[in-house]
Amino acid sequence: MGTVLASAAALVATVCAEAAELAGTNRSGVTSAVKTGVESCSSAELLTLTATAATCLRGAAALKLRADVRGIGSNNNSVGTSTTSIHKDTTLRVRLPCGSVRLRKVAVFPQCDRVVLRLGKKHLHGAFSTYKNYEVLDVSSNGGDVVVDGMVLFPLVLRTAAGVVQLLLDSQMHCKVWKNAIEGILSDQNVKHAKL
Structure with a gap:
């Protein structure tokens, strides 16, 4: 059970890290979040991490859509x-x-x-x-x-x-x-x- 939990935590952390980097988060913040995700020990921590990640990804998608509609972007190319x-x-x-x-x-x-x-x-x-x-x-x-x-x-x-x-x-x-x-x-x- 411990191996399954560890691999699930690593998977969630990796997916979140990729999404965060695409959204423009700095590398040190992503590294810290990945370490926290990989160190998850219980199913409750994994569930909390997954729910938090899902909420953050929805928020990032909403902000990106708003920025796209307003013509705001990190590359200044509206x-x-x-x-x-x-x-x-x-x-x-x-x-x-x-x-x-x-x-x-x-x-x-x-x-x-x-x-x-x-x-x-x-x-x-x-x-x-x-x-x-x-x-x-x-x-x-x-x-x-x-x-x-x-x-x-x-x-x-x-x-x-x-x-x-x-x-x-x-x-x-x-x-x-x-x-x-x-x-x-x-x-x-x-x-x-x-x-x-």
């Missing part, structure tokens, strides 16, 4: 840090090509030689989702705002092969971050396409 947040499904109000405004899960990412806008729709209270992909041709923001359901939102206009899609963001800053990130992805794809 486009690079913000692109990670738009690859994930983010719930936004979207004006579809047909003109209706709907709540959708939104992701923008490169795929082969094009940039794809993926809009997800939940069915049966989230039991499953369906997705529709749009090829993004151009992005712009008109600098104005629109009122939807009594809320002031800032549109980001995406010209797609299927028509115009507007992402309705809650602040001018989010609109700027998304616009810069999508422009960055489009320019990367254009550079790759030009090299071929």
Whole structure:
């Protein structure tokens, strides 16, 4: 039982150390935490260590997402840090090509030689989702705002092969971050396409 407990403690400590280093923690703090984890003697200590690690990892993920949305990063490259947040499904109000405004899960990412806008729709209270992909041709923001359901939102206009899609963001800053990130992805794809 002691060997199993020791290897479990070492595994938890190693996973936490890797996550902490990725989050930007200094090496001495990580080394201290790993030593504490490896020295765990009882199942109660291991359970406490695991629960604490899980809480810390969730907190680090939440802080990283906030930093990505605000364009803050350790490398001072707001486009690079913000692109990670738009690859994930983010719930936004979207004006579809047909003109209706709907709540959708939104992701923008490169795929082969094009940039794809993926809009997800939940069915049966989230039991499953369906997705529709749009090829993004151009992005712009008109600098104005629109009122939807009594809320002031800032549109980001995406010209797609299927028509115009507007992402309705809650602040001018989010609109700027998304616009810069999508422009960055489009320019990367254009550079790759030009090299071929």
